[in-house]
Amino acid sequence: METFHLAKSVPKPHPQSPPAATFPRRALTAWFRRAARVLPWxxxxDPxxxxxxxxxxxxxxxATVIPFYERWLARFPDFSSLAAAEENDVLSLWQGLGYYSRARNLHRAAKTVVSTHGGAMPRDPAHIRALPGIGRYTAGAVASFAFDLPEPLVDANVARVLARLLDxxxxxxxxxxxxxxxAEAISLAPKRGARIFxxxxxxxxxxxxxxxAPRCGECPIRKSCAASANGTAESLxxxxxxxxRAELAxxxxxxxxxxRILLEQQTGKRWRGLWKLPALPAAPHTTPLLxxxxxxTHHRVTLSVFAQRAPSPLHENLAWHALATLADLPLTAPHRRAIEKLCSCRQQEAG
Ligand code: SF4
Structure with a gap:
């Protein structure tokens, strides 16, 4: 007699899961074709x-991403152009989106695609997932959206829908x-048409x-939704x-x-490659300018900025930058905010 073993990596379906066979996929995809927003991606x-x-x-x-996405593709239209770019240019173009580790990982992923996969995104989801900075969700998104492979995905929106579907x-x-x-996403992913689904x-x-306030009355999958039936949707x-949050100074x-302003380039994990106001080991005994x-992450940081003389000699991560060039410099978001506030105060004082 044959025996079958469930692969350890495939979780069992959730016990409250409605049968995938009765899930109204057609109603869902028909609604999508009718109601979906037109988004450039x-x-x-193109993977x-x-x-x-x-x-x-x-x-x-x-809405924030759209102009950044269009600018990015105009400047770096493919893996090769991104892989060949300097990190400073990559970080500069990312300015305004924050979480710069995403830009660095994208840059590293492009280099890997060029060096290991001949410049073309691999189709195998395991190879996609092996690229720097690509987790389970992103691998599923690329595999299903670009190659229409039956790969599941769970992002924040899908997590909310599925949690309610299952109550x-x-x-x-x-x-x-x-x-x-x-497990639910795996059981629902269709063999064909995963891109649309x-x-x-x-x-x-x-x-x-x-x-x-979910609009259950307009929902194409309502008849399968346990939370809607049980009246629990709003609480899920x-x-x-x-x-x-811990406080940090x-x-x-x-x-x-x-x-010209003296800035320090970061070399550690946090903000690596970005510029910021130079760190002081402790608060000087003067009133901060700002x-x-x-x-x-899990902290609330209070940044205090103090007027200081330039150290002599400058250590290797410090450099002078003309104020007029800061728009193109990859600066950390809070330090850019501090510099802009202090510059505008000084202009008002001068005026
Ligand atoms: S019926 Fe309501 S709670 Fe259930 S999936 Fe639709 S909108 Fe969400």
Whole structure:
């Protein structure tokens, strides 16, 4: 007698899951064809362009991404042009999107595609996932959107739809919650037409199954939705309680000379390659010129900026930059904000 073993990496379907066979895929994809927004990355099958859009969309809203995406493709139209670019140019073009590690990983992924795959995105999802900075979601997005492979994906929008579909009360950011969502996505992914199906699930989360006040009355998958039937949609999905943010203090120097400012290039993991105001080891015994707060991972940082003389000699990561050139310099977002505030104060004082 033959025995069958479930592969360890394939999670079992969630016990509350409605049978995938009865899921109204056609109603969902018909709704998508009727109601979906026209977005530039939906009009292409180019895996490079799709990868760029997916990386940009990871922490940024659609409306913000569109002009960045178009500028990026005009400057770096393919893996080869991006792989050949200097990191400084890559980071400069990314300015305004934040989370610069995404730009660095995209740059590294382009270099790997050129050096290992002859400049063309591999089709095998395992090879896509092996590229720098590409996780399970992004690999599924590229494989299904560019190659129409039956790969599942779970992003924030899909997680919300599936949690409600299952009436899943387990926190979606827990290991068990993630396993349940991916198991459901695997069981729903169609053998053919995954490109439209995955796009439709994401769009449903963006337009109908919204975080607040989901429009269940207009939803094409309502008849399969356990949360809608149980009246729990608005309370889902659940998340683990948030950790309180630890407070951090950051002290930096403000050193100007003939409309040039002294800046420090970062070499550590955080903000590597970007420029910022030079760090001071401790707060000087003077009043700061400016303080501002910004969030950083699980911390709230209070940045205090103090007037300082230039050290002599300058250490190797310090350099003078003309104020007029800062627009093209990859600066960290909070330090750019501090510099702009201080410059505008000084202009007002001078005026
Ligand atoms: S029926 Fe309501 S809760 Fe269920 S998927 Fe549709 S919009 Fe979301």
């Amino acid at each position: 939906r009009c292409t099958r 490079y362009a799709i990868l760029v859009s997916e990386i940009m969309l990871q922490q940024t809203q659609v 899943l009360h387990t926190p979606i950011d827990s290991t068990a919650g993630q396993a349940a969502l991916w 995955n796009s439709a699930l994401m769009e449903l989360g963006a337009l109908i199954c919204t975080p607040r 999905p659940r998340k683990k309680p948030r950790r309180t 950051e002290h930096c120097a403000w050193t100007m000379h003939h409309r 303080t501002l707060e910004y969030p950083f």
